[in-house]
Amino acid sequence: MxxxxxxxxxxxxxxxxxxxxxxxxxxxxxxxxxxxxxxxxxxxxxxxxTKTDLLIAYIERAHERWFSRLEATVNKAEDPGKKLLAVFDYHIERQQIREFGGCPFIKVNDEAGTNDPRVLAQVQKMKLHSKEYIKALVTGSAHKKELTNEELTETVYTMLEGAIVTASVFKNSGPIESAKQIIQKFI
Structure with a gap:
């Protein structure tokens, strides 16, 4: 209790x-x-x-919850390559739940990240954590090696971030699904 x-x-x-x-x-x-x-x-x-203290706490808690759900989704896949692709599935699901409203952390950054270095640092910390997680999945995926682990990590991360923004603009999961199909060719 x-x-x-x-x-x-x-x-x-x-x-x-x-x-x-x-x-x-x-x-x-x-x-x-x-x-x-x-x-x-x-x-x-x-x-x-302060309101900024509340915002920082919101970012921290939202990231903890977001990441916990991401890990649960990824851990359902047994194949290492499918774990990497499950990241895209998770983002599709989250955007559908949020009615394609976009990434909450990017939204916060756009509004408050330029005015308060604490907010920017918190959003950057969260995004770096996501990128490190993707890197671990890439490293464990035994991908085709057309790209190095670092190159594939950057490709997955950048495509995913861009696809989320595009999905929020067009209000559908098509961009995230397309990014997943492209990444699948490298696994």
Whole structure:
């Protein structure tokens, strides 16, 4: 059973996650978060001194949850090459769930990453973690070696990031599916 403080933190973060993703960080006010989370103003400031502190906590928690779901999806595949392709399947699923709203971390970076180095550093840390994970999957995939591990990692990472952005523009999974088919030729 969660302690009361953690319940309040979760309510705040759940509300912030929804609002930051759907209407944007800059368009979301502290008073709206307080009202929609149904908490006292003092409760918010007890746990998060500033809106930026709340944003950093949101990024950290969202990444932990995102990465946990990614690993669960990838671990369902037994073949090392299929594990790498499962990364694309996971992103297709997440974009469908989010109605092709794009990457939450890129959205945050676009709004707050240029104004606050802490936000930029947190988003970069998250993206580097994703890239390192892809590199581990590439290294374990026994791919065709038409590209080095580093080249294939960069190709997968860049294609995936671009495909997610394109999918959010065209509101369908086609770009991510196409990127997956191209990468499959290298495995």
């Amino acid at each position: 969660k302690q009361r403080g953690q319940v309040v933190i979760d309510k705040i973060l759940d509300t912030a996650e929804h609002l930051f993703y759907t209407q944007g960080y800059c368009n979301t006010g502290i008073n709206q978060i307080i009202e929609e989370a149904d908490i006292a103003k003092a409760s918010l400031y007890k746990h998060f001194e």
